[in-house]
Amino acid sequence: MPGEHLSPAELAAREGVPLGTVYAWNYTGDGPRYFKAGRHVRYRLADVLAWERERTVEREPVGRAEVS
Numbered sequence: 001m002p003g004e005h006l007s008p009a010e011l012a013a014r015e016g017v018p019l020g021t022v023y024a025w026n027y028t029g030d031g032p033r034y035f036k037a038g039r040h041v042r043y044r045l046a047d048v049l050a051w052e053r054e055r056t057v058e059r060e061p062v063g064r065a066e067v068s
Contacts, residue, residue, distance in 0.1 A: 005042040014048070 011032070012019045025031025026041065032051035034043045 004045050006045060006048060008041055008043075011043050011048065 006014065008022045008026075009019055012022045015022075022031060026034060032043050033047040034041050036042075
């Protein structure tokens with residue numbers, strides 16, 4: 001079904017990084033899970049969304065000291 005898988009170029013565009021960064025993620029294991037369809041790398045959208053959630057940083061407001 002269209003839209004369920006991303007190519008490396010589509011992932012790079014989605015994340016705003018160079019294509020080489022995506023290939024480096026594959027090499028180091030830092031990127032989202034992927035599979036190979038023949039010699040083509042593809043990313044399941046669900047895996048990309050899960051990877052993005054794992055990398056989301058929750059921040060506390062800065063400069064609001066608690067007064068006792």
